[in-house]
Amino acid sequence: MNFNKVSNIVALGLFLALFCGVSGVVMAFFAIKTEKPIEQKKLQNTQGSLASILPEFDNKLTDNTFTVKSDDGYNLKFYGAFRNGKLVGLAVETLSKRGYGGEIDAVISLNLDGSVRSMTVTKHNETPGLGSVVCERKESKTIFNLFDGKKKDGGLPPNRYLDYYSGKKQPKDGWAVAKDGGEAEYMTGATISSRAIADLANRAIRTFRANQKPIIDGVSKKGGADK
Numbered sequence: 001m002n003f004n005k006v007s008n009i010v011a012l013g014l015f016l017a018l019f020c021g022v023s024g025v026v027m028a029f030f031a032i033k034t035e036k037p038i039e040q041k042k043l044q045n046t047q048g049s050l051a052s053i054l055p056e057f058d059n060k061l062t063d064n065t066f067t068v069k070s071d072d073g074y075n076l077k078f079y080g081a082f083r084n085g086k087l088v089g090l091a092v093e094t095l096s097k098r099g100y101g102g103e104i105d106a107v108i109s110l111n112l113d114g115s116v117r118s119m120t121v122t123k124h125n126e127t128p129g130l131g132s133v134v135c136e137r138k139e140s141k142t143i144f145n146l147f148d149g150k151k152k153d154g155g156l157p158p159n160r161y162l163d164y165y166s167g168k169k170q171p172k173d174g175w176a177v178a179k180d181g182g183e184a185e186y187m188t189g190a191t192i193s194s195r196a197i198a199d200l201a202n203r204a205i206r207t208f209r210a211n212q213k214p215i216i217d218g219v220s221k222k223g224g225a226d227k
Contacts, residue, residue, distance in 0.1 A: 050079060052156055053109040053118040055089045057081035066218025070207045078208070080219025081109075087220065089117065092208065096200035100192040101125030104135065108165075108204045114212070116165040119201065120156060124193075131193030134161045134186075161185045161197055170205040174198075 050061055064080035074095060081089040090110040097103050105123040108116060121135040137157040164185040165175070175198040176182025179191055186194030208215060 049107045049120050049122050050091050050109075053107060053120055054079075054081045054091055055083075055109075055117075057083050057088060059083075061091075063222050064219045066215050068207055068211045068215060070203050071210065072203070074203065076204065076207050078215050078219055080216075087112065087216065090208070090215070090219065092204045093122075094200045094204040094207075096196040096203065098192070098199050099124060099126055099196040100131050100190070101127065104193075104196050104200060106197075106200050108201065110205075110208060113169070114205065114208060115167060115169045116201065116205070118156065118166055119162050121162070121197075126190070126193045130187070130190040134159075134190050134193040134197060137162065161187060161194055165201050170202065170209070174202040174206070 059080075059082040061079045061081065064082065066078045066080075067075050068078065070076055077093045079091045080087055081091065089112070091107055092110065093105070093107055095103055095105045102125050103123070104121060104126070106119055106121045108119040111117050120137060124132070124135045126132050126135055137159045139157040171182075175184045177184045177186035177191065177194045177198055179186055180195070182198070184194070184198050
C-alpha cells in the first residue's frame, strides 16, 4: 500500500471539508448581511409602484393594510389610499403562477366600485421580447420626445396588454384573452404570459369581491389587520 498516496487523499479530503465549511459560513454571513437591504429595496420598489398607480394620497400606505387569503390559497395584501382622512382608492399585491417563466407579481389599483384603475407588473421572468413585452411598461422613444427631457406628469408608460383592464369591472365569468373566447388583449407568441396577466387580475378582483367590507374596514384601521 502506498501510504503517501493515502495520506495525500486524506489531506485533500480534510482540506475540501474545511474549505466547504468556511465557504458555508461566509455565504451565510453575507446572506444575513444582505437580507435586510434586499427586503428594503423590494419594499421601496413596491411602494414606488403603488404610488404610480393610485390616486393622490397623503397617508403612509404601510399603515393601512389588510391581508386576505384568496380562494385558491394565496395571501393578497390590500393597501388603502387616504386623502384628508377619506378613502380614495385601494391597491392590492397579487400574483399568478401561470407565467411562461414562472411567477408574475403585480400591483393593481382599484376604484372603490371594484373596477380596475391601473396595474403594473413588479416581478417576472418572461422571455425578453415576447412575454416581457406583455409585462413591462417602457416609455417609447420617438423623434418628438427623444430630446425634450420631459416625463409625463403622474402617468405610466402605456402597455396595451395591462391597460386593457383599466376602467373595467370583472365580467361574471372572469377575464379571458381573446384567443380563449374572451376580450382581453393578448400577444401572439406570448399567449401564456397574456393569460397570466388575466389570471392575476381575476384573482385580485375575485378576492376583493368576496371580502369587500372587511377589506375596506381593515385598511381603514391604522396599523393594518389580517383575515
